[in-house]
Amino acid sequence: MILWLLACGAPSYPDYWPDKFEYPQISGVSPSEIDGRIGGQILTIEGRRLSNATTVTLGGRNAEIVSVDNHAIQFRVPPLPAGPSDLAVGVITGRGSATQENAVEVATEVDAFSSGETVSVSMLRLDCPVEAWGTYDDGEQYPMSWCAADMGYSYAEGWMGAGPQPGFAGEISGLARPSELPPVGEVRVIGPKERNHPALPLVFNAHGEQEAIRFQTPRDFARDMDFLVERQDLLEATYYWADSITDWTLPYVTLYDDDECWLGDLDVIAGGGNELEVDGDASGATSLNMGFGIVEDYGDFVYEDWATTSSAQISADGGLVIGEPSGVEIKYDMGSGWFLAGSLFAGSDIPEAEFEVSMVDAKGQRTEHGSIPGPNYLDLWATWPDLTLGDVSIDVSEDLLVEWTPTPVADTPTIVAVEIAVYDSDVAHPNGMTLVARLLAQGDDSTGRLVIPATELAKLPMAPNRWDEWDEMSGYWGDMSIVRHELRRVNMSPDVMVVDFVHVLNGPVRLSDGPTGD
Amino acid sequence: MMFWIWMFIVSCTRPTDNYAVNLHGMGTDLGQIEVSPSPMGGRVEVARYRLWGSNLGLGVTHLYGDSPRADGTQFVVGSASFGYPASTAYDRVSAFLSPGPNASDTCVVRPPSDTTAGPVEMVDVGDAVRLSTPGQTMMSLERDPPVHPRPAGESWYVGYGNQLSPVIQGHPDLPDTWTPGADWRLSFPGTVAPSEATFGTIPYPLTDGNMHLPQELEGAAINGAPVRAPNHGFNRAGEWTGEDDDVRYSGPFTEPMVLTWTPSPSQGELTVVIQLLGEGVESDCGCAADCEAGFDCVDGGCVGTDGASWNVLAEVACTATDDGEFSVEPEALAGVWAQLDWTELAGATVSLARINESTVFVPDVLTWNGKKVGIDPVRVRASDILVTRLETP
Numbered sequence: 001m002i003l004w005l006l007a008c009g010a011p012s013y014p015d016y017w018p019d020k021f022e023y024p025q026i027s028g029v030s031p032s033e034i035d036g037r038i039g040g041q042i043l044t045i046e047g048r049r050l051s052n053a054t055t056v057t058l059g060g061r062n063a064e065i066v067s068v069d070n071h072a073i074q075f076r077v078p079p080l081p082a083g084p085s086d087l088a089v090g091v092i093t094g095r096g097s098a099t100q101e102n103a104v105e106v107a108t109e110v111d112a113f114s115s116g117e118t119v120s121v122s123m124l125r126l127d128c129p130v131e132a133w134g135t136y137d138d139g140e141q142y143p144m145s146w147c148a149a150d151m152g153y154s155y156a157e158g159w160m161g162a163g164p165q166p167g168f169a170g171e172i173s174g175l176a177r178p179s180e181l182p183p184v185g186e187v188r189v190i191g192p193k194e195r196n197h198p199a200l201p202l203v204f205n206a207h208g209e210q211e212a213i214r215f216q217t218p219r220d221f222a223r224d225m226d227f228l229v230e231r232q233d234l235l236e237a238t239y240y241w242a243d244s245i246t247d248w249t250l251p252y253v254t255l256y257d258d259d260e261c262w263l264g265d266l267d268v269i270a271g272g273g274n275e276l277e278v279d280g281d282a283s284g285a286t287s288l289n290m291g292f293g294i295v296e297d298y299g300d301f302v303y304e305d306w307a308t309t310s311s312a313q314i315s316a317d318g319g320l321v322i323g324e325p326s327g328v329e330i331k332y333d334m335g336s337g338w339f340l341a342g343s344l345f346a347g348s349d350i351p352e353a354e355f356e357v358s359m360v361d362a363k364g365q366r367t368e369h370g371s372i373p374g375p376n377y378l379d380l381w382a383t384w385p386d387l388t389l390g391d392v393s394i395d396v397s398e399d400l401l402v403e404w405t406p407t408p409v410a411d412t413p414t415i416v417a418v419e420i421a422v423y424d425s426d427v428a429h430p431n432g433m434t435l436v437a438r439l440l441a442q443g444d445d446s447t448g449r450l451v452i453p454a455t456e457l458a459k460l461p462m463a464p465n466r467w468d469e470w471d472e473m474s475g476y477w478g479d480m481s482i483v484r485h486e487l488r489r490v491n492m493s494p495d496v497m498v499v500d501f502v503h504v505l506n507g508p509v510r511l512s513d514g515p516t517g518d
Numbered sequence: 519m520m521f522w523i524w525m526f527i528v529s530c531t532r533p534t535d536n537y538a539v540n541l542h543g544m545g546t547d548l549g550q551i552e553v554s555p556s557p558m559g560g561r562v563e564v565a566r567y568r569l570w571g572s573n574l575g576l577g578v579t580h581l582y583g584d585s586p587r588a589d590g591t592q593f594v595v596g597s598a599s600f601g602y603p604a605s606t607a608y609d610r611v612s613a614f615l616s617p618g619p620n621a622s623d624t625c626v627v628r629p630p631s632d633t634t635a636g637p638v639e640m641v642d643v644g645d646a647v648r649l650s651t652p653g654q655t656m657m658s659l660e661r662d663p664p665v666h667p668r669p670a671g672e673s674w675y676v677g678y679g680n681q682l683s684p685v686i687q688g689h690p691d692l693p694d695t696w697t698p699g700a701d702w703r704l705s706f707p708g709t710v711a712p713s714e715a716t717f718g719t720i721p722y723p724l725t726d727g728n729m730h731l732p733q734e735l736e737g738a739a740i741n742g743a744p745v746r747a748p749n750h751g752f753n754r755a756g757e758w759t760g761e762d763d764d765v766r767y768s769g770p771f772t773e774p775m776v777l778t779w780t781p782s783p784s785q786g787e788l789t790v791v792i793q794l795l796g797e798g799v800e801s802d803c804g805c806a807a808d809c810e811a812g813f814d815c816v817d818g819g820c821v822g823t824d825g826a827s828w829n830v831l832a833e834v835a836c837t838a839t840d841d842g843e844f845s846v847e848p849e850a851l852a853g854v855w856a857q858l859d860w861t862e863l864a865g866a867t868v869s870l871a872r873i874n875e876s877t878v879f880v881p882d883v884l885t886w887n888g889k890k891v892g893i894d895p896v897r898v899r900a901s902d903i904l905v906t907r908l909e910t911p
Contacts, residue, residue, distance in 0.1 A: 013889035016721075016882070054722055055644075055708045060665035062645045062707040076644070081664050090710030092721040097710055103610040164668060175910075192691040193654065195646075199666035203673070259804025427689065430576070430593040436691050461691060 002360035009241035023096030024049045029089055029103045037080040037179040038188060038197070042066060043104065045073040045089060046486045052094040058104060059087035061198065072367035082167030082179045085111040109413045110178045113487055116165040121158035121213060121339070122172035123328065123350050126504040128152050129390030130239045134467040134477075134510070138440040143240045144471060146390055146508065149307035151231060154349050156328045158213055158339035161203035167485065169498035171200045176417035176483040180440060187441040187452055189459040204337045208362020211332040213339055214498075214513055216325035217353040217374065221271030224290055224310040224326075225251055227348035231309050232292055232382060238388050240435060241296060249293035252279055253321070254308075256284035258340075274323045282316035289346065310348040324338060328350055350501070352377060357490050357497070374503035379405045387480060387507030394420075394478070394511050402441075402482065406448040415485040418450060420509065423461045425473035436461055436476065445484065463511040478509040524786075558608040558891020559880065561599030561850060562647055562678075562704060563659060564687060564729065564900050565614045566696045568592040570747045571867065571907030573812040574766050577798070577828030578867070578905055581613060582681050582821050585800035585906040586810040589765075589907075590747040592685050594695045598647040598660045598678035601638025602718050602891045608636075609897050617873050618789045618837035625837075625846065627853035630830035640676040641718040641883050641893070642666075644707035647678045649729055656693045656702055657683065670712035703727065703896065704878055715886060722863065722881040731900045733874035735788075737780035738904055740767040740868070745906045762811075769866050769908035770846040781842035789873050790836040790844060792851070792908070794867040798826025807902045824907060825865025834855040838873070866908040873901045 016243045017023065026047040034041050051070040056063040066074040075089065080087070089103040119439050130151055131143035157172060159165065164237070170178040180197040182188045190196075212338040220417075228251050236242045253276070255263040268290070291308040301320055313324035328349060330339040356371040384403040407414050420439040427434040437460050443450030463478030482505045490497035561611030567578065569591055577582025579595055597613040610616060611631055619626045647659040666673050686695045693702070705725030711719045740744040749763040769775055769792060777790060799819035803809050809820035833855045838844035877895035885891055 013885065013891050016884045016888055016890040020582070055710065057710045060709075062709060083665060084668065088712065092708065092710055097721060099710060099713055102712075161667075162672060163669075193693060195655070195658055196660075198645075199660070199662075201663040201667060202664045203663070203667045258809070261805035262807070385582070423693070427684050427686055427692070428590065428591065429684040430591055434684045434686075434692070 007170060016267075017096040019095065024053070024091050024093045024098040026089065026091060026098050026100040026103070029100070031415040032103065033105050033107050034077060035181055036181070037082070037106060038182060039077045039079040041077045042074055043077060044121040045075065045091060046071065046100070049095070049461070050091065052091065053091055054094065055090075055092035057090040059083070070396075079197050080106070080179065081201055082171045082177075083201060084164065084166055085115070110167055110170055110415070113413050114169070114498055116164065116168045116496040117168060117498045118164055118495040119158065119160045119492070120165055120168035120172060121156065121330065121497065121499045122169060122502060123154070123156040123215070123375070123499065124173045124175075124502040124504065125154045125316060125347060125350055125375070125377065126152050126506055127347070127388065128506045130235060131387050131390045132465070133155040133391040134465045134473065135470075136467050139297065142467065143390060144467065149305045149348075151234060151307065151388070152347050154345050154347055156330050156341040156345070156350075158175060158330050159202060160207065160339065161202060164203040165203070168200060169263065170415070170485050172500065173502045175481060175502060175504055176419045176440065176485070177417075178415055181415065181417050181442045182440060184442050184444050185450070187439060189456055190438045190440070191459070192436050194419045202226070202337075208336060209332065210360060210364045211339075212329050212360040213353040213361055214327065214329045214358045214360070216358070217328040217351060217355050219274040219312065219323040219326050221273065221323060223278045223351055224348050225268070225271055228290060228292055228309040231307060231347065234388060235294070235307070238390070244282065244296040244298060245294045245469050247295035248296040249295075249333065251290055251292055253288040253290050255282055256287045257284060258286050260287065269319075276321040278319050278321055281318050282321050283318060285314060285316045285321075287311065287313050288321065293345075308346045311346045324351070327355055329437065337468065350375060351463065367490050369490050369497070372490060372499060375486055375503055376407045377503045378482060378484055378505055380505065383482060383505055385480070385509070386504045387482065387509075390507050392480065392507060392509045394457065395515050396460065396462070396511055396513050397454055399454050400452040400457060402443065402450045402452065404448050404482065407445050407484070407486070409446070410486070412484075414445045416445045417441065417483045417485070418443065418452065418513075419481045419483065420460065421479045422461050423475050423477050423479065424475070424477055457511070458513070460511055462513060463509070465508055465510045478511045480509040481506045519821065529846070538863065544684065555606035555609040557601060557604035557606050557896055558877070558897050559604045559883070559898065560598065560615065560641065561608045561897040562593065562659075562729065562878070563613050563898075564596040564649065564731070566592065566594050566902050568904045570745050570746070570765065570904060572748055572762070572766050573822060573824040573865075574867065574905055575822070575827055576682070577826055578869075580828060583800045584798070584827055585813060585820060587812040590750060594685055595659070595681070596649070596679035596685045597659050598659050600641035600643055600676070600720070600891050600893070602641055602885065602897065604893045605636040605638050607634070609746060612901070615789065615791060615869055615871050615873070615901060615903055616835070617875065618791070618835040618854050620837070622787060622837050622839045623844065625834050625850035627832065627834050627851070629855070629857065630833060639711055639716070639718055639885070640674060641720060642676045642709050642711055643724070643880075644709040647704070647706045649702040649704055651700070653704060654693050656697070657695055659700045666712055666715060670715040673715070674713040674717055676717055696731065698731060698902070700731045702729045702731065704729050708881070711886070718880050718883040718885050718891070721884050723879050724878070727878035727898065728876065729898050729900050730874050730876060732788045732874045732902045733782050733784070735779060735870060735872050735902045735904055738870055739778045740906070741776050742778075743767060745904060754829060764911055766907040767868075769868065769911060770848050770851060771874060771911035772848055775846045775849065775868075777838070777844045777846070779842055779870065782840040782841070782872065786840045786872070788838045788840045788844065788847065789871040790838055791869045791871070792834045793827070793867050793869070794832050794854060794863055794911070795825030795827060796829040796831045796862045797821050797864045798829040800826070822865070824910065825863075827867060831862060863911065865910050868908050869903055869905045871901050871903040873899060
């Protein structure tokens with residue numbers, strides 16, 4: 001009995017560091033504020049018994065130790081993912097560990113704006129060229145299909161995790177993530193042997209199958225058709241084979257039933273407000289895609305293509321279609337944990353308009369949360385380089401000027417970033433393209449102007465953008481994105497939703513050391 | 519009374535030798551079926567996959583679904599996990615493809631692998647587990663989550679890797695992700711957990727681990743037919759064949775399946791795993807057009823026409839001497855059929871793998887309440903896996 005009682009009192013494992021008086025002590029970190037999350041700054045931990053430090057962490061990430069003595073450790077700030085602004089610093093020595101909470105603050109506009117964020121939504125529109133130009137081995141330059149007549153797409157997704165997730169909204173699209181951008185006016189190049197920036201630390205939270213987030217603005221089919229006409233103009237202006245177009249089918253709608261299965265195509269007669277008149281019977285349709293078609297006659301063959309420019313949930317009676325509001329509903333996906341948009345989602349579905357925000361809970365109850373201003377899209381006709389051409393050459397021996405129309409003055413953060421990526425198309429990647437190197441730069445959206453120095457461009461590998469004999473991409477290809485993030489905040493007391501309207505102009509770019517002569 | 523005495527005497531003459539029971543291939547002696555597992559504190563694995571058969575998907579990795587199908591592709595995937603107290607599951611159960619039986623040129627029937635590590639408290643070893651050569655990181659298995667959410671007491675999962683990488687060898691700018699026969703240094707930085715964390719940590723770095731990658735598995739053929747990637751409608755000359763180029767082979771279900779390959783100079787062992795697959799729903803569908811090629815819309819779900827590679831009903835694992843030829847006999851599958859409901863059987867695959875196993879010794883674990891727990895050793899495994907499609911039995 002005595003032995004049994006003694007056994008109960010015996011610890012099963014020894015203390016890791018038995019002498020607490022030998023533990024390190026942290027008195028502070030200087031400087032205690034950093035202006036971004038890309039890392040690289042040198043900070044100093046001050047304290048006692050710091051010699052023999054083997055491990056330092058900041059915000060839960062390993063930091064490189066630069067120097068150590070008994071009273072100070074210098075370390076390099078590691079790349080940090082989006083998350084809380086106040087970071088803990090931790091130290092391990094040979095004799096113990098110490099942690100100081102809230103030792104370092106990340107002080108950026110996005111961090112300040114995202115405080116309290118618990119619901120994060122990204123709404124993306126990406127515009128890209130019909131074709132990409134590449135060069136064959138014999139020097140001939142030729143365009144091949146890239147984004148086809150759609151010239152882009154829209155998408156939305158959201159995450160509602162188990163707790164605070166400040167800064168997540170801006171990161172979700174994965175394009176020019178704010179956490180990996182250098183300060184305004186600066187450039188960073190991430191070489192082929194450098195590690196990727198940390199991923200978003202998503203924390204899963206279970207939700208009900210009916211839960212959804214809606215962003216709605218009144219339907220205006222006239223606006224949808226204006227967008228369609230603009231797309232047609234863009235295609236005419238940028239498509240190399242535009243002179244061969246013999247017929248335009250515009251506008252037309254493709255109708256779908258409840259199962260999202262195809263019912264038929266009908267020409268549009270007129271539209272305005274939430275009413276659309278079509279040339280035929282649309283009864284039974286519950287959703288539609290609007291777009292245009294082109295026919296190219298080359299004598300020995302006829303080529304046809306179709307572009308989708310908007311989508312709508314509808315009800316229909318004969319030739320009269322009534323459209324539900326524009327916008328997007330992202331629904332909880334049980335499989336992934338994300339809130340995802342449906343499949344019918346096109347370029348004009350997120351118009352430059354005011355959006356009413358509402359949420360549907362697990363019981364199907366809808367709650368209104370006010371409204372937010374929509375995006376201010378980059379002007380496709382006034383942005384330089386003109387990525388819509390699919391035919392941009394960058395001479396890395398000269399500074400690169402990037403220009404765009406500044407956004408109207410807003411009281412919420414707006415970020416314009418440039419990303420140039422080089423991929424090796426000869427290395428098959430199971431999830432897309434094999435990245436070799438990237439350049440990231442952040443501009444000032446109030447000026448609409450950013451200069452990327454030649455010294456930074458020259459750090460990228462050259463990208464000649466070649467086609468092989470089977471008309472497939474060969475070797476290194478360059479790809480450039482001009483990205484605008486516009487953050488919006490929805491106060492839902494006590495929760496905060498942050499919405500990131502992301503507009504991306506993306507297209508292939510050739511990178512050469514000296515003019516290519518084309 | 520006499521009757522009972524007679525019965526007693528007769529019972530003494532009852533033969534007590536081992537019976538020739540081969541229901542599970544090697545018999546019923548566990549020691550013959552598999553190496554006795556040892557408790558281990560984790561596993562670090564890297565595998566190069568080649569999906570050389572029709573209607574194969576990423577479900578073979580246990581990380582993704584099969585849609586869209588990925589046949590013809592190759593990739594490298596790494597995974598690491600650490601836990602305390604040490605668990606035998608880390609020793610014998612792979613995150614990807616578990617080795618075969620102990621004895622060479624034998625097969626065992628086994629249930630599908632449960633790739634989890636068993637009842638352990640997970641352990642954080644820092645931002646990433648790195649595999650490197652001097653001056654260069656080849657593979658970095660990043661921690662999931664990248665940082666622990668606060669309060670960290672809600673978070674118990676810590677894993678590493680589980681991302682697909684392209685196969686890179688001898689690239690002018692990018693480091694190799696797979697170098698047959700190479701020795702890679704295995705390291706991690708150690709870390710400090712948030713004070714309220716319930717998982718363990720290894721606070722000190724590991725700098726001197728090692729992983730030895732197997733030699734490339736080449737020249738594989740089944741019943742004389744080379745195992746190759748499907749051509750997906752076009753041949754490499756750019757000519758449209760219009761055919762789906764079905765690549766599948768007869769399994770050992772009624773006749774022996776003879777596997778041949780280029781033997782390894784080291785004459786080690788080759789693992790052969792035949793997996794029998796059930797159905798699996800990949801995504802919702804309203805009509806056939808909603809499903810990718812290789813899938814049918816059945817009752818509102820996209821279902822693979824050859825089964826789901828992530829839904830393994832049962833498997834037969836063999837260990838073959840790496841001498842270039844091995845035959846799997848139908849008798850080796852005798853125990854499988856008792857485990858299966860034939861109506862659920864939708865497809866079959868065979869995986870051929872060279873698997874190198876070793877161990878690494880790591881610093882002790884710091885538990886959530888400040889205690890020291892040794893978890894040595896940690897299993898290290900590198901596998902070159904070739905998967906192809908078998909005719910559905």
